[in-house]
Amino acid sequence: MPIPLKPPSRTDPLNFPVFGMSWYGNAGNGLSLLAYCGGGGSARTGVNNAILVKEPDGNTKRIDTGDNVGVALKIVQNPVSGNIFLMVALGKTVERYNLPSCEKSGEIEVGGDGVNAINVNIMTNRLACGCENGEIKVYEISDERFDAESLLFVCQGHTNTICSVDFSCRGDRIVSSAKDGTARVWQGEDQIALLKCEVHGGSDEKKKKKPVPKGRKPPQILVRGCAFGELEGRVVFTVASTRRGSAFLGRWVETPEGWECERVEVSDVPISAMSISSDGFLLALGSVSGSIILWGVENWRPIKTFKEVHDLPVTCIAARPYDVPLMSDEDGLRFHAISASADSRLGHLSLQPPPPKPARPGSFGDWLKFFWNLGIKLFVLYLAIGNPLWQDTQERCSHTWARGIQLGKLEQVYECVLHEVLIAPESLPGVMVAPY
Structure with a gap:
């Protein structure tokens, strides 16, 4: 069973396993759209395969x-026309739907062994499809055109299934990662960087890495996530692990001498899903144990870990696009990541503090506060019935008295009487207590 989340974080039940997710947000007008897809197999088995699109008003299509x-899913908005599209990888094809109508507006037959990852550049005129056979096919698309005849080029170099692809915001660089232990940076169809990911160090260092016996293959390294961390595509983030070992997050920086990598162990189990926020400040990492890690890019350290949100490995995760108010926020509540798994649950993770606990009626603190306030009121009443201190109180505390009554803060009156009337001020040397 998953560990219950503390509010305001929560999990919502679904009626099918989820394998792909996309969260689109517009920092200008606050528009927010969430889409997730999955199912249980062939429709003939009675388990429906579907895409669900959640709109800002809470309605789901x-x-x-x-x-x-x-x-795999991707929601994009054309910055020129303003049209919003949803693209989904379905077997060997990629289909496109208009939002919010959800009407189909095109289909690309990619072929091969199937499509495993997709992404679209910021101008929404190029689509990258990462395939099971290690190829990356890039198509030129537009609002009017979405078909297989628009193939621009094919990036070849990976030797295993593509896990993730990303476009740089400026220029036309592409980064890809695969189950061959590498991430690669492309300029067009030309490979300009080969980033070999390693998975040793940290806690694994204590195990004294043993040599691989003859005849046995070294453990397969899976680079399940990659993303650009800078506008020009000169910084790359990767997350890699073996099938059972620790996961390492890498930050690759292009220098005149080549690509330098800073690695850190982020989990003692593999990371199965990764997402970066649109503003580049937050990485959301989902592990095979069902846990979620929110990682701060600027400080390069974990912000918060949510233990065992899911029963099964996290299949997909989406980081909050921008840390600004969005239409989908619930009464000001901001979720910073949304996760999914084959356990048919949707996790909503928030960095906001939990709501304050209501005070228990009749607690010791309540009674103490009650008698404190009662004592102040009785003392003020005592002064008001002709006690000799009354004249001195009027002279020294008249302003505080009037102000305290106006604001309903009798504690100020009490402090004035105590320190100005009952106990003489320091300006009267040799006198400690008023002579009454």
């Missing part, structure tokens, strides 16, 4: 995907 299970 459903797109049936028939016999195909969606494994």
